[in-house]
Amino acid sequence: MATVQLNATRDAEIIPPITFVAPEGIHALPVDISGEQRPAAALEFVRSLFPGGDDRLWQTAAPFYELVTETMASAGLAFSGFGLFALETGGVAHCSFTVAAYASDHTDPEIAAQGILAILASDPMNDARWLDLPCGPAVSRITLRELTLSAGITASGGQARLLTGQIQIHVPFPTGPFTAVFTVDTAAMEYWGEFCDMTTAILQTVSFPVSADELDAHGPFSEASV
Numbered sequence: 001m002a003t004v005q006l007n008a009t010r011d012a013e014i015i016p017p018i019t020f021v022a023p024e025g026i027h028a029l030p031v032d033i034s035g036e037q038r039p040a041a042a043l044e045f046v047r048s049l050f051p052g053g054d055d056r057l058w059q060t061a062a063p064f065y066e067l068v069t070e071t072m073a074s075a076g077l078a079f080s081g082f083g084l085f086a087l088e089t090g091g092v093a094h095c096s097f098t099v100a101a102y103a104s105d106h107t108d109p110e111i112a113a114q115g116i117l118a119i120l121a122s123d124p125m126n127d128a129r130w131l132d133l134p135c136g137p138a139v140s141r142i143t144l145r146e147l148t149l150s151a152g153i154t155a156s157g158g159q160a161r162l163l164t165g166q167i168q169i170h171v172p173f174p175t176g177p178f179t180a181v182f183t184v185d186t187a188a189m190e191y192w193g194e195f196c197d198m199t200t201a202i203l204q205t206v207s208f209p210v211s212a213d214e215l216d217a218h219g220p221f222s223e224a225s226v
Contacts, residue, residue: 005018015176018208021205026082028081030044031069031079043058093191101180104177110136113130138169141168144165146161167184167199168182184199
């Protein structure tokens with residue numbers, strides 16, 4: 001497991017720090033790296049993502065993940081990673097995990113959460129629920145979507161349907177007028193329960209340090225910035 005601290009800025013506003021613990025199996029893209037450093041960082045990322053690979057695989061995959069990293073950074077994500085978890089039966093269960101923050105102009109996190117819940121619950125496609133986390137109030141939203149895959153990209157040569165799920169949690173900052181958004185997406189729906197459990201475990205570790213002593217108490221961090 002790794003403790004992650006996000007120190008971010010948006011439109012010249014400093015977003016207060018937020019920390020959480022990412023489980024083993026989550027591979028973080030270097031979204032906080034400058035454009036000049038991105039090729040080397042992408043190469044290091046694919047080496048960690050495919051430790052059993054070779055130079056040919058790493059050199060081939062690095063440009064793709066460099067582009068993905070640039071896209072995620074441009075989208076304003078403070079953290080973006082892939083979850084790859086080995087299965088006892090062979091293969092892997094996979095997901096994407098991202099964290100972003102947006103200005104919400106609130107002074108009370110509970111009032112902010114109530115407003116978020118009202119908005120999300122108004123859409124019948126959302127399963128929106130109130131959460132009481134150790135760090136304060138939050139709102140979860142679960143959505144399931146069925147996609148139609150064209151015949152040109154399926155192994156069978158015919159159209160196929162793919163069910164995907166998204167878990168999204170909005171957590172109002174108690175230390176400033178911002179809201180964090182934790183999002184997990186997966187098409188490995190046979191392991192949906194496990195991904196729900198993983199997300200719950202991550203949320204139990206979320207905190208909003210307000211002093212240098214609190215930051216130090218978390219030990220070494222990997223930093224990401226918007």
